[in-house]
Amino acid sequence: MTWHLECTINDAPVTRDIPEDLTLLDFLRDHLGLTGSKGACLEGECGSCTVHLDDAPVCSCLTLAAQAHGRSVCTVEALAESTTLDPIQQAFIDTGAAQCGYCTPGLLMAGRTLLDRTAFPEANHLLTSIEGNLCRCTGYASIIEAIQIAANESKA
Amino acid sequence: MFYRPDTFAAALRLKADHAAAIKPISGGTDLVVGLNRGQSLGVDVLDLTAAKDYRRIDHADGSLILSGGTTFAQLEQLDIACLARAAASVGGPQIRNRGTIAGNLATASPAGDGSVALLALDAEVELAHADRGTRWLRLIDYFEDYRQTALGDDELISHVRIPTPSALQASAWYKIGKRGAVNISLVCAAAARFLDGRICLAFGSVAPIPMRAVQTEKLLQGQPLTGALLHQAAQAASAEVKPIDDWRASADYRKAMCAVLARRVLEQLQTDDERQMP
Ligand SMILES: Cc1cc2nc3c(=O)[nH]c(=O)nc-3n(C[C@H](O)[C@H](O)[C@H](O)COP(=O)(O)OP(=O)(O)OC[C@H]3O[C@@H](n4cnc5c(N)ncnc54)[C@H](O)[C@@H]3O)c2cc1C
Numbered sequence: 001m002t003w004h005l006e007c008t009i010n011d012a013p014v015t016r017d018i019p020e021d022l023t024l025l026d027f028l029r030d031h032l033g034l035t036g037s038k039g040a041c042l043e044g045e046c047g048s049c050t051v052h053l054d055d056a057p058v059c060s061c062l063t064l065a066a067q068a069h070g071r072s073v074c075t076v077e078a079l080a081e082s083t084t085l086d087p088i089q090q091a092f093i094d095t096g097a098a099q100c101g102y103c104t105p106g107l108l109m110a111g112r113t114l115l116d117r118t119a120f121p122e123a124n125h126l127l128t129s130i131e132g133n134l135c136r137c138t139g140y141a142s143i144i145e146a147i148q149i150a151a152n153e154s155k156a
Numbered sequence: 157m158f159y160r161p162d163t164f165a166a167a168l169r170l171k172a173d174h175a176a177a178i179k180p181i182s183g184g185t186d187l188v189v190g191l192n193r194g195q196s197l198g199v200d201v202l203d204l205t206a207a208k209d210y211r212r213i214d215h216a217d218g219s220l221i222l223s224g225g226t227t228f229a230q231l232e233q234l235d236i237a238c239l240a241r242a243a244a245s246v247g248g249p250q251i252r253n254r255g256t257i258a259g260n261l262a263t264a265s266p267a268g269d270g271s272v273a274l275l276a277l278d279a280e281v282e283l284a285h286a287d288r289g290t291r292w293l294r295l296i297d298y299f300e301d302y303r304q305t306a307l308g309d310d311e312l313i314s315h316v317r318i319p320t321p322s323a324l325q326a327s328a329w330y331k332i333g334k335r336g337a338v339n340i341s342l343v344c345a346a347a348a349r350f351l352d353g354r355i356c357l358a359f360g361s362v363a364p365i366p367m368r369a370v371q372t373e374k375l376l377q378g379q380p381l382t383g384a385l386l387h388q389a390a391q392a393a394s395a396e397v398k399p400i401d402d403w404r405a406s407a408d409y410r411k412a413m414c415a416v417l418a419r420r421v422l423e424q425l426q427t428d429d430e431r432q433m434p
Contacts, residue, residue: 020158021191021196023188047248053253056229061188064188067205069206132250132337
């Protein structure tokens, strides 16, 4: 059976008929071509699929697309404004926080939440903000540094 | 079919009419993991997340009433130490933003952190039916056997009630896992002391169900928590639990850790002079 989905994705209204058991991750990637969000563990452990659902970070792999009905979804594709990167994206580049890049979109969305919610994040905030994200390449030092730099810039 | 009612009353109607042929979904943090592993839902889906009255936290008659759809992220903010800390220990932020207390109780995993904290608080769960109305059960009577509960096929979990939180003096939580985040417990423990002197003690991952250590509790009633009593209680807890060997930990290790955690949570009750709930 199909579900008639109406929601907002990256500020644009979206209307589609979708299978009821389709995950939000597969909807974004396979139906809308928004392949920034990654599927890795598909069990909620790695955070590579993190998107914002009504401003809260969630695993899109564990959310049914139909559950986004009437709600607003924001993906990593919406961080940059045309060719101007979000400060957190720029900071990831500057610190070398991305290597293979698979975890990066999820980390950007998790880190962005912290910056949106906390004006002056402390060290423990930086750590807990990415508690639900795994990186197997760079380790976390450069990632934490990048989020800290972006936080400093948002204040400036 | 996929149903997404916008009130909880409408969800109850659907559940009563379809019984086992319809499966509730809330955060999906248990259910969709199975779906991604290739298990089909097999039945119609009842999405509870659009029900506006399903995420509330209310105070009534000195009790704290949580709607079933209260998320771990909401529970983290509560002024009840064991429940807030248990909630904060679940998954990462992405899981806590979605996972709900009703989902935790319905899944009834022996490792359910929310279930263990609520057991120690001597909480009650409300099981609701569209026509029969609601029934309140103490959590100690709700968990029956491994992933089996008193929840009927045609019912939904509507609320959880923490009796008279004003009567709660202190509560404590401790979880042992393999790492600091996104961490299923090897053993977890929660304890609560009420103003009338009663102490409740609960453990996770040491029995087929989240369990209350009622034998150990008996030792503690009305007694000052002296060093000797703490020692006795630790031994009693370790003897009372019925853990299994699995890939996470051995039964012997779990028994030994129950003694350690019993002591820690009880000591914490003593040192925390937190006054709970406004
Ligand atoms: C990465 C990860 C880490 C996790 N870590 C922990 C942890 O540390 N501790 C822990 O305890 N759990 C953990 N969990 C498990 C899970 O998050 C919790 O059990 C959570 O409470 C489930 O809630 P949900 O709303 O997501 O449930 P769902 O997946 O939506 O549903 C779970 C079950 O409950 C039923 N259900 C839901 N609502 C109702 C209702 N109102 N009435 C009747 N039945 C209902 C559903 O039909 C289903 O059978 C983790 C999960 C993941 C993916």
